[in-house]
Structures are given as structure tokens and as C-alpha cells.
Amino acid sequence: VGIDDALVLQAHEEIFEMNNGCVCCSVRGDLIRILNKLAKRRDKFDHILIETTGLADPAPVLQTFFVDEELQEAFQLDALITVVDAKHIMQHLDEEKPEGVENESVEQVAFADRILLNKTDLVSSEEKTAIKSKVKAINKFAEIIECTYGRVPLDQLLGIQAFSLDRVLAQEPDFLEDKEHEHDNTISSVGIERAGECDMDKLQQWLGGLLRDKGADLFRSKGVLAVQGSNERCGGACVRHSLASYQYSYLSAVPALMLLLLAASVKHDSSLFVGCILVPSLNFV
Numbered sequence: 332v333g334i335d336d337a338l339v340l341q342a343h344e345e346i347f348e349m350n351n352g353c354v355c356c357s358v359r360g361d362l363i364r365i366l367n368k369l370a371k372r373r374d375k376f377d378h379i380l381i382e383t384t385g386l387a388d389p390a391p392v393l394q395t396f397f398v399d400e401e402l403q404e405a406f407q408l409d410a411l412i413t414v415v416d417a418k419h420i421m422q423h424l425d426e427e428k429p430e431g432v433e434n435e436s437v438e439q440v441a442f443a444d445r446i447l448l449n450k451t452d453l454v455s456s457e458e459k460t461a462i463k464s465k466v467k468a469i470n471k472f473a474e475i476i477e478c479t480y481g482r483v484p485l486d487q488l489l490g491i492q493a494f495s496l497d498r499v500l501a502q503e504p505d506f507l508e509d510k511e512h513e514h515d516n517t518i519s520s521v522g523i524e525r526a527g528e529c530d531m532d533k534l535q536q537w538l539g540g541l542l543r544d545k546g547a548d549l550f551r552s553k554g555v556l557a558v559q560g561s562n563e564r565c566g567g568a569c570v571r572h573s574l575a576s577y578q579y580s581y582l583s584a585v586p587a588l589m590l591l592l593l594a595a596s597v598k599h600d601s602s603l604f605v606g607c608i609l610v611p612s613l614n615f616v
Contacts, residue, residue, distance in 0.1 A: 362392070363399055370405035378489050379406070385551065386435050389413075389442040390506065397496070397507055410493040413443035413473075414481065417462055418453045419570065424465055440466055441502075443473045444493035452479045472498065528559040 362381070369379060383392060389411055396408045423436035440446065446466060451459055463475055474493075476483055499506050534556065542549065556565045 362395060363402065366395075366402055366406065370401065373405070378409070385439075388433055388435055388438050390438065390503075393442065393494075393499070394507060394509070398509065407492075408494045408496075409489065410444040410491050411442055412445050412447065412488055413439045414447045414449050415440065415462070415466065416570065417448055417450045417459060420462060421465065424469070437469060440469045440473075442499070443470055444495075445488070445491065446470070446473045446475045447481065447483055448475050448477045449481050450479065451477045528557045531558050531565075534558075 366379070369376070381392065383389070393408065393411065396402050396406060420436065424434070424440070426434060426436070428434050448459070448462065448466075454462070459477075466473075466475065476487060551570060558565050
């Protein structure tokens, strides 16, 4: 279920969405094909931004630009930017993964050329100091930029020429070797897509119960909804227990109900959907 592309329909930039797998694993070939196509239209754009999920291992994505000769000639890797959620990052960095499974949060911090410490307004000065100390212990080279709502001047993100292959190889001598990596299989996603309108009162009752009972395991959720009695689409995003909602007047063509949940053991816990009486039948992806 593609959510993000629907939310940026008014963007002037061209967007390619790969939602049939992990960009660092199963759809890496798709990434190479798209980049090779873009290389033939070099005069049509200034930069290419690749946004991965929060569960992506950055190393295979970076390797793509060095293991493919055509890409190596066509593109220069400018920087790896990692956004750190100040409110929740410590528990992810300290999380103990099963043997052989990488901690993606640690990997994303370790490979970053620049780190955006976001949501600094939600933590105390003492907590922020502890976070920065933890991050610096993992990656002493990356500049840390504090921000709220992800607001950072573009000139601090684009054209900064911060990536150094020599630095990466000094830390990871086998970086360019094509190695297998394993994701945490206790984390999964469920997508729901259905036409029609939803009852806001019932939606709030279901979502409120979900966040209250399962919020600690609900890493990320987002959706676009058609609400009964409104001509506008309602968009929402959750990170664990917190919820933000928005009105979108330009999403009238988007299917009425699109919801994506990313959580620990979500597909094994049917109670996540019990009580969601907005839709009589659910299509799971």
C-alpha cells in the first residue's frame, strides 16, 4: 500500500516509488534500473534523493553506486543523511537483536555523513546531551544538526560532498563485498486499502484503543482516509503513542481508506484489527 506518493501529488519533482520490497534487498535491482534510466536524462534534474524505510540497512544502498560501473561513472554519491528521532532513538540503539540480525538504527547512525537530530523539542536538555553522546560514540565523524519538524535548510543537505569512500573503507574494509544481511523478522507491516467512507467517531475509538494498548509496539503508522461528511481527505501519522492528523484537499482521487502499520509482531496479533468496524472486509497486503 503506497501512502507517501499520494501525499506528494502536488510536488514538482518526479517521484519513483518502490513498494514491493526492501531497497537494500529484494528491489535493489529496481533501484539500479531506475538510476540507469535517470542517467540518460541527466539534464532534467539537479539531484536524486533516495529515501529508504527506517528498517533499511544503508550499506547495500551505498554499495550500489560502486558495484555497478555505469552508475559509478554517471553519479557522485553526495552524502548519507540519517534522521534521528530524539524522542525514541535511545531504546532502538540499545535494543538487543537476535544473533545474526543487524540493529538497523545503529547501522544508519554509523554510516551517516550528516545526522538530523529531530524532535529536539520533545526531550530535555539532559536527554539531548545523552543522545548526542551516544550517537558520537557510534559515529564521531558525522555532523549533528538539531531540528524540529525536520526543518533544515536545503544547502545543509544537498551538494555538501560529505561522503568519503576512503573513510568508510577505513572503518569497514569489506564494505564493497556483497554480503548477506538479515532483518529482524519480528517486525512486519500490514497494509489495508478499501473504497468508501469511514465514520470518524468509530475511527477515533479504534485508533485510540490501538495506540493505548499497542502503542509501544507500533513503530510507525500512516494513512489517508475519506471521512463521512467531508470533501477532503484526512491524513494521519503515528509514531508509537503519538498521533498527528492533517486535512488534504488535493487527495480526492486517492482511494478512500489506505492504512499502513509497521509494528513488532503485528501480523501475528489479530487484536490490532479487532474493533475496527469501519470496513466490513479487509484486504491485507
